[in-house]
Structure formats: C-alpha cells, structure tokens
Amino acid sequence: MNTTSPAEKKAKTAKNIIVTASVAIPLVVAILFKVKIEGVDFSFLPPIYATINGITAFFLILALIAVKRKNIQLHQRLVQFSLILSILFLACYVAYHMTSDPTPYGGNQKMIYYGLLISHIILSVAVIPLVLYTYLFAWNGDFVKQRKFAKIAWPLWFYVAVTGVIVYVMIAPYY
Numbered sequence: 001m002n003t004t005s006p007a008e009k010k011a012k013t014a015k016n017i018i019v020t021a022s023v024a025i026p027l028v029v030a031i032l033f034k035v036k037i038e039g040v041d042f043s044f045l046p047p048i049y050a051t052i053n054g055i056t057a058f059f060l061i062l063a064l065i066a067v068k069r070k071n072i073q074l075h076q077r078l079v080q081f082s083l084i085l086s087i088l089f090l091a092c093y094v095a096y097h098m099t100s101d102p103t104p105y106g107g108n109q110k111m112i113y114y115g116l117l118i119s120h121i122i123l124s125v126a127v128i129p130l131v132l133y134t135y136l137f138a139w140n141g142d143f144v145k146q147r148k149f150a151k152i153a154w155p156l157w158f159y160v161a162v163t164g165v166i167v168y169v170m171i172a173p174y175y
Helices: 006-033 045-068 072-099 110-139 143-174
Strands: none
Touching: 006 072, 006 110, 045 072, 045 143, 072 110, 072 143, 110 143
16 A cells, blocks of 8 residues: 655656756767767857856845845745746757757966866756755645755855856857
C-alpha cells in the first residue's frame, strides 16, 4: 500500500524536474556551443543579453528590498520577473554563440577577465538548482528552507548577473 500523499508526490516530481533541469541546462548549452549555424547574424545580441543581465541584477535588488520591507507579493513578482529575464538571457546567449565564432579577449586585464568569466560560468551552473529549490520551497510554503536557500541563492544569482555585464563590457571592444 502506497501512503504517499498527493502533496508529497508533487514535491517529488518538482524535485525531479529541478534535478533534471540543473543537469540538462548546462549540458544542452555545452552541446549547443558545438553547433554552428551559418548564414544567421545575431551579432547584435551581446549588448542585449548584457543589458538583460543588468536588468536582472536591478530587479534582484528590488526583490531583496521588497522582502526586507515585508512586501511579499511584490517580492514574488520581482523574483518571477528575474527568472523570466534569466531564461531570456540564456536563450539570447545560446543563439549568439550558435551563430558566431568565439571572440578572443585582447585586453591587458586577461587574469581579471578570465577570472570573472570562469567564476561567472561555474556559478551560473550552480545557481540553477539553488534558485529553483528556493523558488520551490517558497511555492510550497516552506519558508524556513526557502530563507536558508535564499541566503545562498540570491548573492550567487546577483553575482552571476553583475559579472555577466562586467564580462561583456570587458570583451565588447574585441567583437
């Protein structure tokens, strides 16, 4: 006899989706980087996806302010909008890299650039499950777990958004 409640089944399904997405997204992005689509010019996308990252960082700050002021409904909307922006960023980023050759960095600040880029990439992978679990805990009303995860997820997500802008600004002269 199965004693699993519908809520427990939903939670397990959601966790499976998060684990799958957390593994699949980086893998799919890595695979798509090997795909080159010729004849399509998406060279206009880098400043757009850098701007999306900047807007994401701004809305994450607003979300933090809203939750500190106990405006939970506004906080939820701002986080949801930040999630949408992050998905839009990822779509633009992948589209650009599938249609363009890599741009080598030519500046004097190579150690800083590559340090930021590598940390940005690694943390962008790590932030996926952290943000999704944080969102799931809030969705399920488990605010104790949500707060614990948010204390890690928010700064990492913010760092990824901000370093995305900085990396773009540093590489932009070499496009």
